[in-house]
Amino acid sequence: MKADLITIGDEILIGQIIDTNSAWMARKLNDEGIAVRQITSISDEHDHILETLSDASENVDLVLITGGLGPTKDDRTKDAICQFFGTQLVYDDNVLKHIQALLAPRGVQMNGLNRDQALVPESAVVLHNRMGTAPGLWMEKDGCVFVFMPGVPFEMKTLVSEQILPRVRTRFKTTPIIHRTVLSQGLPESMLAERIADWENSLPSFIKLAYLPNPMHIRLRLSASGEDRDVMNKVLDEKVEELLEIIPEQIFGFEDETLTGNIGKLLKQRNQTVGTAESCTGGNIAHFFTSDAGSSDYFRGSVVAYSNEVKEKVLGVPEKLLIEHGAVSAEVVEAMAVGARKVLGVDYVVATSGVAGPTGGTPEKPVGLVWIAVAGPDGVVSKKYNFGNDRGRNIVRSSQSALNLLRNTLLK
Amino acid sequence: MKADLITIGDEILIGQIIDTNSAWMARKLNDEGIAVRQITSISDEHDHILETLSDASENVDLVLITGGLGPTKDDRTKDAICQFFGTQLVYDDNVLKHIQALLAPRGVQMNGLNRDQALVPESAVVLHNRMGTAPGLWMEKDGCVFVFMPGVPFEMKTLVSEQILPRVRTRFKTTPIIHRTVLSQGLPESMLAERIADWENSLPSFIKLAYLPNPMHIRLRLSASGEDRDVMNKVLDEKVEELLEIIPEQIFGFEDETLTGNIGKLLKQRNQTVGTAESCTGGNIAHFFTSDAGSSDYFRGSVVAYSNEVKEKVLGVPEKLLIEHGAVSAEVVEAMAVGARKVLGVDYVVATSGVAGPTGGTPEKPVGLVWIAVAGPDGVVSKKYNFGNDRGRNIVRSSQSALNLLRNTLLK
Known part of the structure; x- marks a missing residue:
């Protein structure tokens, strides 16, 4: 079984955004045993849309189309869709209600642009988009299935995972592929x-x-x-x-588990709490914890101690340690963790101190050197890591390594 | 003037790599006043290559093709090229010498696979690839120019910048396009x-x-x-x-500016410092600040006060305010900002308190309600926001809105 992916809109053609959607969809389809024949990016030009849809319908069984469904007036995709499928636009009451429900709490008044997002081709099966205003549209022509979606990545991903793939499995007979992902x-x-x-x-x-x-x-x-x-x-x-x-x-x-989710489960089982004391990770570990819904059950708070003054005054790291060993050292990161445990009143604290880069490195303490400590009821442990030269990656790797050290401490 | 971009190979179609080459080429062409009509990814299947080249030649003046020219044997691109242009493959002496010169210092013996990289279509203008073994190929058919290149990004970029764009400028009369991006x-x-x-x-x-x-x-x-x-x-x-x-x-x-970068510039000009006091954003604003290289010049630290205990004990929010108004209120978020200013010893603090969701909402304080405060040398201001139902988006929107309130306060 074969599929085409089509992206409609100018952003990719002028190089303003990189087409990450197609790579994600291609992976998902491959996981279902569906081979992608062609990926195409075009602008929302009427005839070009028609030709591209027509070419796809002659070559594949399934076509996933993203983009061209936004509320602003540079959107000509729906007209082309109607012509291609020989149908017309009608207002969909459910979509209209959904848009109203999304806008109301934000104090946004429904205007013509919003209302027109509820215009859908009459012959389409409307797929509810719980993440945004533009719905997905499932349409068929000559045995070929076309699914139109908004181009916003998290809206597209939710639609594909929750609505489109289950329907594709039912509609087409695909050879089962079963995955297990080990993290x-x-x-x-x-x-x-x-x-x-x-x-x-x-x-x-x-x-x-x-x-x-x-x-x-x-x-x-x-x-x-x-x-x-x-x-x-x-x-x-x-x-x-x-x-x-x-x-x-x-x-x-x-599968889709995260380190913070895994740690959260362990802490909830034991009725224990956690916090962070972050220098080089700058709040990223706290951000990881608090991205999980329900994390307030075990996550209490953090001190981001970017400057030495904050390390001393808020976390109580002795000035002597900072002078003798420097901020990036076992002594200081352990003192940060132990200090934060008291200040935040939690069972466990994970602390980081390192040279994220691109500047600030020395021969003894190069960019990428990171100390991580975990303080808990049984004392404090610390470990030295060496990551690379890239600031963004150093922050992410330090955060993940800190969480893994915490997890292994919890399991001991 | 219009151009098409074509990528040949399986890596993109199976979602293994993201097509960053096309975005780069699209930007370069747009800067020359050449509009990209279509970007297409296909596998190295003979007929599909022919159809794609043929479709492009009917619609545009210039076609840039990457990939399908590697030394491994699953490469059918050159055969398809020869058929399309009605020519045959011949060995190119200059390319052969170049491959030998590249391999010799690496101690690699020339084998059949390497030698065949010097096979080029007889009617092609061969473009020297100083970064790798496979040359670029400039070919014309019915007034349309086709340029074939290797898919390795740095080889492709060097060929485009040094050889292809200068030739394109000479060959075509292009209309300049100028972009401005407002954030x-x-x-x-x-x-x-x-x-x-x-x-x-x-x-x-x-x-x-x-x-x-x-x-x-x-x-x-x-x-x-x-x-x-x-x-x-x-x-x-x-x-x-x-x-x-x-x-x-x-x-x-x-253009490419960020809110934190913009704020950082303002703070550096004034020799002032900033910190954050975060409840619902959970450290994400601190993470945004510390993602910028050099942010330690003005960013000092944060208190992530996820629990009421941390709001009281670390930030000094009076218990009375928490009981009377609740954590998500103007009174508490202002007290957080003012308290953090003292604790962190900074000029400005931005503070957040809200209901990120998905649970924790009440009729008076629904999911998506967020209070944001900015405390500075001239006092404290706060503002109420209503975002949507999605936790991840609420965190990002709250963070951006907080940074924008800080920016507008700084500019007042």
């Missing part, structure tokens, strides 16, 4: 590959392994392809169990 | 469109306006196209000046 942190890709080489060689031929690294961690994705779901699930479960025995400290979760 | 924050797209409708209608026909929204802010892009660069620059400057008078509080910068 690992703490070993670089080459070392991880070495450590699990024997296990990898033991995988049966119907299971493929992919390393998916990002600045946060490495995801190991097992993909089983075949007709018998029971057999596939059983073997996948066994292989994941084996992997857990080989790298127990590196595996922090599965 | 706005604080009004949703529909309200912004209404507010600037008269101004938008006053734009001369050679200037186009585009709305580019994301969760952080809305970018307004003006694109002028014409022969006289001086006239275009003058009118663009005038129109941006007019816009600044219509929405002065919403415009926080231009």
Whole structure:
């Protein structure tokens, strides 16, 4: 089974944004056993839209189209859609109510531009967009399925995951592919590959392994392809169990779990609380914790101590330690963690101090050097890390490593 | 004048890599006054390559093609090129010498795969690739120019900048396009469109306006196209000046600027410092500040006061205020800002307290309600906001709105 991806709008054609949507959709479709034949970006020019839709319908079974559905007047996509499918625009009451419900609490008055987002082609199946105003539109022509979506990434992703893929599975008979994703942190890709080489060689031929690294961690994705779901699930479960025995400290979760979510679960079970004391990570670890809904059950607060004055005055780090060892040292990061435990009144604190870069490095303390400490009821531990030269990546890696150190401390 | 961009290879179609090459080339072409009509990614399948080249030749004057020229054997691009242009492959002596010269110092022996990189279509103008082994190929058919390049980004960029653009300028008479991007924050797209409708209608026909929204802010892009660069620059400057008078509080910068970068510049000019006191944003504003290199010049630290205990004990918010007004109130958020100013020893503090969701809302204080305060040398101000239902977006919007309130306070 084949699919085309089409992006409508000028942003990509003038190079203002990079088309990340298509890569995401291509991955999702590949996971379903659907091959992407072509990815096309065009402007919202009437005839060009018609030609592109027509070309796709002659070559593939499924076409996912993003963009061109915004509320501003440079939007000509819907007219082209109507002509292509031989239908007309009508107001959809459910979409209209949804737009009103979204705008009302923000004190935004419904105007003509908002109202016209509820205009949908009469023959379309309207897919509810709970993340925004423009709905998804599922349409068919000559056996080919077309799905139109807004181009805003989180709206598109929610529509694809929650509404479109389930419908695609029902509508088309695809060969099942079952995935298991194992989340690992703490070993670089080459070392991880070495450590699990024997296990990898033991995988049966119907299971493929992919390393998916990002600045946060490495995801190991097992993909089983075949007709018998029971057999596939059983073997996948066994292989994941084996992997857990080989790298127990590196595996922090599965599928869409996060380190903070995993830590949150542990803390809730024990009725314990956590906070952070951050220098080089600058509030990013607190941001990770508080991005999880319900984190106020265990996360209490943080002190971002970017300057030495804040380290001394708010966290009580002795001036002597700062002078003798410098801010980026085991002594100071441990004092930050212990101090923050008292100040914030929590059971655990994870603390960071490092040279994020691009400037501020010295021969003894180069850019990328980071000290991380965890203080808890049983005392304080600290560990030294060396990351790279890139500021953004250093902040993310330091945050993830700090969370992993906290998790392993909790599990000891 | 119009151009198409074509990418050949599987990596993009399976979602393994994001197509950053096309965005880069699109920007470069736009800067030359060449509009990109279509960006297409296809696999190296013979007939599909032929159809795509043929479609491009009927619609545009210039086609830039990347990928499909690597040394591995799954490369069918050159065969398709020869058929399309009615020519045959011949060895190019200069390319062969260049490959030998590149491989020798690396101790790599020339093999068949390397040698075949010197095979070029007989009718092609060969463009020297000083960064790698595969040359660029400049070919023409029916007045349309096709340039084939390797997909490795730094090889492609060097070829485009040093060899292809200079030839394009000579070969075609291009019309310059000039862009201005205005960054706005604080009004949703529909309200912004209404507010600037008269101004938008006053734009001369050679200037186009585009709305580019994301969760952080809305970018307004003006694109002028014409022969006289001086006239275009003058009118663009005038129109941006007019816009600044219509929405002065919403415009926080231009082109690639960020709100934190803009605030950082203001603070450095005045030799002043800043910190944050965050409840619902959970450290995200501190993270935004500390993501900027050099932010330690003005950013001192933060208190993330997620629990009421931390608000009281660390920031000194009176218990009475928390009981009488609740944490999400003007009184508490102002007390947080004023308290943090003392605790952190900074000139300005921006503070947030709100209901990020998805739970925790009440009829009086629904999910999305956020209070923001800014405390400075001249006192404290606070403002109430209503965002939507999504936790992640509430955190981002609260952070951006807080930074915008801080910026407007600094400018008063």
